[in-house]
Amino acid sequence: MSHKNKPPEFIAAIDLGSNSFHMIVARLHQGQLVVIDKLREMVRLGEGISDDGELKASVAQRAVDCLERFGQRLRDFPPGSVRAVGTNTLRNASQAGHFLIQAEQALGHPIDIITGVEEARLIYLGVSHGIAEDSSQRLVVDIGGGSTELIVGEAFNPRYMESLEIGCVSITQRFFPDGKINEKRIKTALLAASLELAPHKKSLKQLDWKQAIGASGTIRAVRAVLLENGWSSEGIPIEGLHTLVEKLTDFKQIDDIKLPGLSSERVPVFLGGVLVLLATFEKLNIARMIVSNCALREGLIHDLQGRIEHEDTRAYSVKNMVERYHIDQEQAKRVTQSALYIFKQLRDSWSLNKANHPDWINWAAQLHEIGLDIAHKHYHLHGAYIIEHSDLAGFSQQEQRKLSLLIRLHRRKFQSSLISNLPKRWQKSTTKMAIILRLAFILNRSRNSDPTPDFTLQGKEDSLQITFPKKWLNDHPLTQADLEKEAIYLEKSGFILVYQ
Numbered sequence: 001m002s003h004k005n006k007p008p009e010f011i012a013a014i015d016l017g018s019n020s021f022h023m024i025v026a027r028l029h030q031g032q033l034v035v036i037d038k039l040r041e042m043v044r045l046g047e048g049i050s051d052d053g054e055l056k057a058s059v060a061q062r063a064v065d066c067l068e069r070f071g072q073r074l075r076d077f078p079p080g081s082v083r084a085v086g087t088n089t090l091r092n093a094s095q096a097g098h099f100l101i102q103a104e105q106a107l108g109h110p111i112d113i114i115t116g117v118e119e120a121r122l123i124y125l126g127v128s129h130g131i132a133e134d135s136s137q138r139l140v141v142d143i144g145g146g147s148t149e150l151i152v153g154e155a156f157n158p159r160y161m162e163s164l165e166i167g168c169v170s171i172t173q174r175f176f177p178d179g180k181i182n183e184k185r186i187k188t189a190l191l192a193a194s195l196e197l198a199p200h201k202k203s204l205k206q207l208d209w210k211q212a213i214g215a216s217g218t219i220r221a222v223r224a225v226l227l228e229n230g231w232s233s234e235g236i237p238i239e240g241l242h243t244l245v246e247k248l249t250d251f252k253q254i255d256d257i258k259l260p261g262l263s264s265e266r267v268p269v270f271l272g273g274v275l276v277l278l279a280t281f282e283k284l285n286i287a288r289m290i291v292s293n294c295a296l297r298e299g300l301i302h303d304l305q306g307r308i309e310h311e312d313t314r315a316y317s318v319k320n321m322v323e324r325y326h327i328d329q330e331q332a333k334r335v336t337q338s339a340l341y342i343f344k345q346l347r348d349s350w351s352l353n354k355a356n357h358p359d360w361i362n363w364a365a366q367l368h369e370i371g372l373d374i375a376h377k378h379y380h381l382h383g384a385y386i387i388e389h390s391d392l393a394g395f396s397q398q399e400q401r402k403l404s405l406l407i408r409l410h411r412r413k414f415q416s417s418l419i420s421n422l423p424k425r426w427q428k429s430t431t432k433m434a435i436i437l438r439l440a441f442i443l444n445r446s447r448n449s450d451p452t453p454d455f456t457l458q459g460k461e462d463s464l465q466i467t468f469p470k471k472w473l474n475d476h477p478l479t480q481a482d483l484e485k486e487a488i489y490l491e492k493s494g495f496i497l498v499y500q
Contacts, residue, residue, distance in 0.1 A: 007028060007308050007309070008028065008077070008078055008080070008081035008308070009027060009028060009029075010025060010026070010027055010028065010036075010077065010081065011025075011026055011028055011033075011077075011081045011082070011083075011301060011304055011305065011308070012024065012025045012026070012073075012074055012077060012081065012082045012083075012301070013082075013083050013084070013297050013298075013300035013301040013304060014067075014070060014082070014083070014084035014085070014107070014111075014297070014300075015084075015085060015087070015295075015296045015297045015300065016043075016045065016063070016084065016085065016086040016087065016090065016103075016111065017045070017087050017088075017089075017144050017145055017296070018044075018045050018046030018087060018088045018089040018144055018145025018146035018147070018167060018169050018170075019042065019043075019044055019045075019046060019144065019145030019167075019168060019169050019217065019269060020040055020041065020042050020043060020145075020217055021040070021041050021043045021045075021063070021066050021067070021070070022038070022039070022040050022296075022297045023037075023038065023039040023040070023070050023073070023297070024037070024038050024297045024298065024300075024301055025037035025038070025073065025074075026301055028305060028308070031309065033301065033302065033305055037073070039069075039070060039073065041066045041069075042265045042266075043059075043062055043063050043066050044059070044062075044145070044169065044268070044269070045059060045063055045089045045090075045145070046088070046089045046145040046146045046167070046169035046170060046173075047059060047169060047173065048060065048062075048089075049089055049092065049093050052094075052095070053092065053093050053094030053095045053096075054093070054095040055089075055093055055095070055096065055099050060099050060102070063099070063103065064099075064102050064103055064106045065106075067103050067106040067107040068106040068107075070107055071106055071107045071108045071109075074107070074108060074109060075108065077108075077109070079109075079354075080308075080354075080355065080356075081304075081308075082107075082109040083112070083300050083301070083303070083304045084107060084109055084110065084111045084112065085111065085112045085113070085114045085119075085122075085296075085300060085396065086100075086111055086112070086113045086114070087114065087119050087144060087146070087147065087296070088116070088119075088144060088145065088146030088147040088163075088165075088167065089145065089146050090113050091113055091114075091115070091116070091397070092146070096113075100113075100423075110423070110425065112396030112397070112398055112399065113396060113397045113398060114396050114397065115163075115391060115397060116147055116149065116162075116163020117161050117162075117163055117391040117393075118391070118392075118393065118394070118395070118396070119147070119149055119163060119296060120142075120149040120150070120151045120158070120161035120162065120163055121151075121158055121161055121299075121313075121393050122296050122299035122300055122303060123140060123142045123149050123151065123215055123295055123296050123299055124140050124151040124153055124158045124161070124299065125156065125298075125299035125302055125303060126215070126292075126294040126295050126296060126297065126298030126299030126300070126302065127140050127213055127215050127292045127294050127295065127298075127299075128153070128155065128156045129156075129294060129298060129299075129302050130292050130293060130294030130298060131213065131292060131294075133155060134154075134155070134211075135154060135155065136154065136209075136210040136211065137152060137153070137154050137159075137207060137208060137209040137210055137211075138152070138153065138154065138209055138210065138211045138212070138213055139151070139152050139204065139207075139209040139211070139212045139213065139284070139286075140152075140153070140213045140214075140215060140292075141212065141213070141214050141215070141219070141277075141280055141289070142214070142215040142216045142219075142295060142296070143167060143168060143214075143216050143218040143219060143273050143276050143277060143280075144167045144168070144216055144218075145167045145168055145169035145170070145269065146165070146167040146169055146170050147163050147164060147165060147166070147167050147170075148163070148164045148166050148167055148196075148276055148280070149161070149162070149163050149164075150162045150163075150164070150200060150204065150280075152204060152207045152209050159207065160203065160204070160207055162200055164196045164197065164200075165196065166192070166193050166196045166276050167272070167273075167276065168218045168269040168270070168272040168273030168276065169269050169272065170272070171189055171192070171193065171272035171273075171275060171276055172254070172268065172269050172271065172272030173272075174189075174192070175188055175189040175192070175272070176189075176254060176271065176272070179253050179254040179255055180252065180253060180254075181248070181249065181251050181252055181253060181254060181271065182249075182252075183249055186245070186248075186249055186271075186275065189272070189275045190275050190278060190279050193275055193276050193279035193280075194279045194282065194283050196279075197279055197280060197283040197284070198283065201283055201284060204284055205284075205285075211290065212284075212286045212288070212289040212290070213289065213290055213291070213292050214236065214277075214289045214290070214291045214292065215291075215292045215294065215295040215296075216295050217266070218269075218270075218273030218274075218276070218277065219236070219273075219277060219289070219291055220291055220293070221261075221262060221263070221266045221270060221273070222236055222241070222244065222273070222274060222277060223235065223236055223291045224261040224262070225244060225259050225260070225261040225262050226240040226241075226244065226261075227261065228259075228260040228261030229244075229259065229260055229261065231243045231244060234290075235288055235289055235290045235291060236277075236288065236289045236290075236291065237287070237288045238281050238282075238286065238287055238288070241274070241277065241278050241281055242278070244274060245274060245275070245278055247259070248270075248271055248274060254267065254268060254271060255267070255268075257270060257271065303394070312359070312394065313393050313394030314359075314363070314392070314393075314394035314395055314399075315359070315363075316393070316394070317392040317393045317394055317395065318363045318366055318367060321367060321370060321386075321387075321390070321392070322366055322367065322370075325370045325372075325373040325386070326373055327366070327367065327369055327370055327372075327373075328369060328372075328447075330449075331369065331444065331447055332365060332366045332367075332368070332369065334444045334447075334449075335365045335368060335437075335440045335441055335444050336361075336362055336365035336366055336440075338439075338440035338443050338444055338452055339361045339362075339364075339365045339436050339437055339439075339440035340358060340361060340362065340365075341452075342436045342439055342440060342457060343357070343358060343361050343433075343436055345456065345457045345459075346432070346436065346457055346459040346464075349458070349459040349460065350432045350459050350461075351428075351429075352429055352432060352433070354429070357429065357433070360402070360403070360406070360433055361433055361436060361437065363403060364403060364406035364407060364410070364433065364437050365437060365440060367383065367387065367403070367407055368380075368383065368406075368407050368410045368437065368441065369383065370382075370383040370386055370387065370407065371383030371384070371385075371386065371407075374386075380407060380408050380409075380410055380411050380412065381408060383407045383408070384404040384405065384407050384408035385404075387400060387403050387404040387407055388400050388401055388404035398422065398423055398426075401421065401422060402422055402426060402430055405418055405419060405421075405422065405430065405434070406430065406433060406434055406437055409434040409437075409438070410434070410437045410438055410441050411438065411441060412489075413489055413492075414434070414435075414438070414489045414490055414492070414493050414495075416431055416434075416493040416495075419431055419434070435464070435490070435495070438486065439466075439486070442479060442482045442483060442486060443479065445478065445479070445482060446478070453468055453469045453472050454469065455467060455468045455469070455472075462494060462495055462496065463495065463496035463497070463498070464495075464496070464497050464498070465498040465499070465500075466483075466497075466498070466499040466500070467499075467500055468499070468500070473499070473500075483497070483499045487499070
């Protein structure tokens with residue numbers, strides 16, 4: 001059976017933002033992306049989160065209805081050809097699990113929740129693909145519904161990434177909850193946004209960026225209003241921004257805001273977005289900002305292209321962690337080779353046929369000893385904590401949890417119940433990959449360069465039989481003792497291990 005997957009002809013990316021949901025569809029042809037479709041709906045997910053982290057039923061339904069429409073467009077897309085991510089609102093919705101199940105059913109594809117720093121990385125990637133290549137440092141600002149991302153980089157390489165808990169929806173809800181506008185409220189909102197930006201002013205100034213680029217619907221809407229009203233001839237100058245805020249102060253209610261160039265659907269969150277932008281200009285000494293039409297969704301689709309064409313950012317993140325935490329690379333290599341040897345024999349009988357299963361085994365094996373840099377005692381727990389709580393470029397929050405669990409479960413008690421915290425679609429395969437990693441770890445406990453024998457494996461759904469060359473186990477009593485313990489650990493989780 002061939003396990004090589006043919007690259008998809010069409011790919012898609014969906015950004016489930018706190019204000020709008022965006023989808024982009026592209027054709028992948030000879031390494032080039034050609035955009036063929038874009039969809040956008042103003043869902044305002046950020047309006048629907050309660051103090052206890054639950055999404056209001058009406059807002060959740062609005063989101064699911066939108067994703068059903070997106071899902072119709074993606075009905076014939078194979079697994080792995082669509083990447084959908086949730087941002088600030090879903091990061092902060094502690095009770096979002098039920099909604100995610102409904103949302104994934106409506107879309108027909110998995111939805112990842114990404115960290116603020118990962119969101120920043122993807123925004124920068126999208127913006128970089130949309131402007132002329134330039135070797136100078138640039139600042140990219142993206143104002144979303146619930147967060148604002150600040151990134152400094154050059155070419156396609158971000159050097160500084162930060163995600164702030166301010167956005168056009170959150171500022172509007174916090175300072176204009178009843179829709180009333182007055183000068184005092186505007187000053188208070190500006191001050192709050194400035195205070196969020198203040199801790200990052202020094203770091204950003206030291207990076208010596210030459211150009212400011214704005215992305216996102218808020219910033220594009222500001223540009224459109226400035227141009228339409230003659231307050232700018234190009235981009236967004238700070239003088240035009242001050243004029244716009246003065247004009248907005250004249251309105252008494254948010255619903256009354258009417259300006260040439262401003263769409264009616266943008267009105268409810270426009271003032272909040274403008275104030276975040278003005279605070280950013282003033283705090284970071286921006287005189288003029290150019291505006292990009294590319295943002296998170298374009299970054300997502302280029303990142304997905306990289307995964308399909310084996311330029312996966314996650315692999316670079318793993319490599320960086322190996323170096324940063326001084327992992328014994330020879331031992332990691334031995335465990336990786338054994339794990340992949342076991343995987344190849346069990347791939348079909350254990351239904352581990354997805355193209356990325358070897359990647360997960362490889363990453364987990366390379367990082368299984370990462371916790372040793374902290375302490376030997378409970379190092380698997382230290383390692384799991386490091387992976388779950390680090391900013392790992394390319395990984396979603398769920399993916400980091402999955403990698404963390406593989407590391408935590410590679411030794412000692414096999415707490416398979418922990419895997420129930422992962423999305424259901426991953427639970428069976430993660431359990432099996434954890435068992436593969438455990439066996440590879442046992443076989444290489446001696447940490448020497450002696451090759452492991454040519455053993456064979458026969459796997460069933462809840463059992464595994466390992467057959468070693470004759471007398472090999474007698475000559476390796478430590479391995480035999482470890483396998484005996486392993487059989488007891490696995491049996492407590494309802495799994496039978498037989499070895500001979």
